[in-house]
Amino acid sequence: FTPKLLAGHSLLLTAGPTREAIDPVRYISNHSSGKMGFAIAKAATDMGAEVTLICGPVNLATPAGVKRVDVISTRDMLEAVMSRVDNHDIFIGCAAVADYRVADVATDKIKKSSKDMQLALVRNPDILATVASHSPRPFTLGFAAETQDVERYAKDKLLRKKLDMIAANDVSNPELGFNADNNALKVIWAKGQKDLPPTDKQTLAGQLLAIVAERIAILKDDN
Numbered sequence: 302f303t304p305k306l307l308a309g310h311s312l313l314l315t316a317g318p319t320r321e322a323i324d325p326v327r328y329i330s331n332h333s334s335g336k337m338g339f340a341i342a343k344a345a346t347d348m349g350a351e352v353t354l355i356c357g358p359v360n361l362a363t364p365a366g367v368k369r370v371d372v373i374s375t376r377d378m379l380e381a382v383m384s385r386v387d388n389h390d391i392f393i394g395c396a397a398v399a400d401y402r403v404a405d406v407a408t409d410k411i412k413k414s415s416k417d418m419q420l421a422l423v424r425n426p427d428i429l430a431t432v433a434s435h436s437p438r439p440f441t442l443g444f445a446a447e448t449q450d451v452e453r454y455a456k457d458k459l460l461r462k463k464l465d466m467i468a469a470n471d472v473s474n475p476e477l478g479f480n481a482d483n484n485a486l487k488v489i490w491a492k493g494q495k496d497l498p499p500t501d502k503q504t505l506a507g508q509l510l511a512i513v514a515e516r517i518a519i520l521k522d523d524n
């Protein structure tokens with residue numbers, strides 16, 4: 302039995318990697334499997350929330366009851382998120398979003414030559430920061446995947462992107478984080494923080510959402 306801590310809430314969630322084309326057969330991406338985000342989608346549904354999951358290319362089955370929207374690139378993901386954000390009161394950015402895309406995507410396959418080559422990259426929009434500055438904005442939780450100075454960088458992202466909460470993910474240990482079955486998080490908000498020690502991603506997702514539900518209830522009482 303899972304307490305329905307999120308009954309009456311609707312969650313918009315991103316998961317998985319985004320992919321940026323170089324030419325018709327090549328792309329830039331990262332090692333995100335989508336497992337963490339899909340675990341959050343399942344846990345939130347079990348806790349009574351309506352869940353919309355916007356995911357990059359992953360190889361996972363959709364949890365029962367979850368509305369899933371598949372996208373490829375960061376700009377596709379931004380569009381899918383912003384066209385739905387007004388219908389949700391919680392946003393969680395768990396996707397590993399490509400920060401850069403190729404400036405000029407080649408229409409035909411790039412031919413190999415004897416010379417070295419360089420790719421010009423341009424900045425992608427920041428989906429999480431765009432949601433956090435939208436009005437009215439949902440309760441906004443970001444992730445921070447870092448390999449060093451995890452807490453400092455996460456706190457910086459919490460303030461800079463004006464988030465309600467951030468889940469700092471130390472991804473320096475290959476047993477945890479990207480593409481692993483287990484993970485650990487340091488959850489940080491303006492007036493507190495809590496360590497969630499290593500465990501399987503499904504258990505961790507439930508623990509993370511219990512903190513989210515508690516913070517939302519406290520913010521509601523404060524208003």
Ligand code: PMT
Pocket residue numbers: 315317332333334335336337338375394395396397398399400425426427428429430442443444445446447458470472478479480481
């Ligand atoms: O998918 P798995 O294999 O299960 O792995 C899970 C995970 C390690 C990918 C996940 O737990 C995680 O840490 N996700 C965030 C990965 C990431 O891109 O972190 P970041 O520190 O680069 O980005 C910070 C935040 O901004 C994230 O919430 C990200 O979704 C968001 N972002 C980043 C760039 C961008 N252009 N738009 C964004 O919305």
